[in-house]
Amino acid sequence: MSKRYPPMVREKAVRLALERLDEYGSPYAVAQAIAPLVDVHYETLRIWIKKALAEGAQPGKQAATSGLSPAARDELQKLRRENRDLKQTNEILKLASAFFARELDPRHP
Structure with a gap:
């Protein structure tokens, strides 16, 4: 059964991950590092990151x-x-x- 995360959690997790994407080099690595901090499963976060990148989000931009x-x-x-x-x-x-x-x-x- 999948867990539903509030939109605010998703936005925060993706923002944090995109800020550190340059440091880790791949969506998988950054998801592994950031997911425990925001209490999200790493594979869920990786999918969110890939979707944000596909939609045009810029990694490392603050x-x-x-x-x-x-x-x-x-x-x-x-x-x-x-x-x-x-x-x-x-x-x-x-x-x-x-x-x-x-x-x-x-x-x-």
């Missing part, structure tokens, strides 16, 4: 930063990348702590 100097734009891009990486690290740590908490629980068989 919101327009008009009015910024090139140095400020570079700094903003660097900070966004760092923020994204830190969020991903936090998600990994949350999953690891939940795993170890479950393993250390005396009620756990």
Whole structure:
């Protein structure tokens, strides 16, 4: 049975994936990385990405930063990348702590 995702979840997942598509190189790789973060199955996300690309979405494009100097734009891009990486690290740590908490629980068989 398929799971239906709200349109807002789909838009957010596809936007995040398209922003990082250049880093991962393929829709499959980026779907594998982003899907757990947005609680979507990776194959579903891969299909959404391919559909968005077929409809003309541009990978790696972020919101327009008009009015910024090139140095400020570079700094903003660097900070966004760092923020994204830190969020991903936090998600990994949350999953690891939940795993170890479950393993250390005396009620756990």
